[in-house]
Amino acid sequence: MAGLKHSRQREAIVTNLRMRKDHPTASMVYTDMRKEFPNISLGTVYRNLSLLADLGQIRKITTGTGAEHYDGDIHPHNHFICKCCGKVTDMNDFIDNSKIRDLASGQFDGRIDECNIQFYGVCGECLKKEEGPAATS
Amino acid sequence: MAGLKHSRQREAIVTNLRMRKDHPTASMVYTDMRKEFPNISLGTVYRNLSLLADLGQIRKITTGTGAEHYDGDIHPHNHFICKCCGKVTDMNDFIDNSKIRDLASGQFDGRIDECNIQFYGVCGECLKKEEGPAATS
DNA sequence: ATTATTGCAAAAGTTTTGCATGCCG
């Protein structure tokens, strides 16, 4: 039924995402995979990332800065997105998302599966670059 | 300095966004604009949406379902995104986003400008379609 | 007159897809 077969490529993609602590885009994963599977295609990477996200084994992070990012850590947590360099950073858990979700479910006509908080701003590194070089404008 | 000139097209785009209560994509706005300005180009729509969002006169909503959506209502509020039909719906304000932002700022190395909560799930209409027609699978 | 803005078209970037082949069970 499930019709799911093992594949070395898919396994390598999950492993790669689990090991790294950044939040790469599909093409960043592709670049990495290329070292292990010189002939792997970008299509395969996209197909697997999409499948894995559907299976809930990885998480897709939509940033609005061009491409989707992916996260191998599926533990519920929120992200910060730098408007300057586009980098995605994990935020500490200081809020219980499931509580917010339940609160919202009560007053919504539909099924709410998940909720997450996106923080936007300028990361520490980019702040330094801004302050350092150019003082005037 | 600001170097900003009036343009009938840009004005019409803002007006369109303010009037409608849905959250259209660039091409949806383009379709509408086409009625008023038969020769308006998609590039102009994109340029103005981007400019208006930068000016803070409209809001860009990143959904992860293909294209960006835009909102003429800049009053701080959160959105629900239907995984099924991609529709974007306003959520009631039952949470103070600025409080969450301040809370997060305290423990983050960088500047947090804004935060918003995205809710994902299946909207009321799609739920009906799911339950109604197909029972088996 | 000066310069922002437009329309048009081409280009860039991301993601999807068709198809023959290969690999897993």
Next chain:
DNA sequence: CGGCATGCAAAACTTTTGCAATAAT
């Protein structure tokens, strides 16, 4: 074998951009 997954390439989409013409101040 039967069917899912792959590699390759083409296509589909969304968004950006160069440039000459146009419109606003």
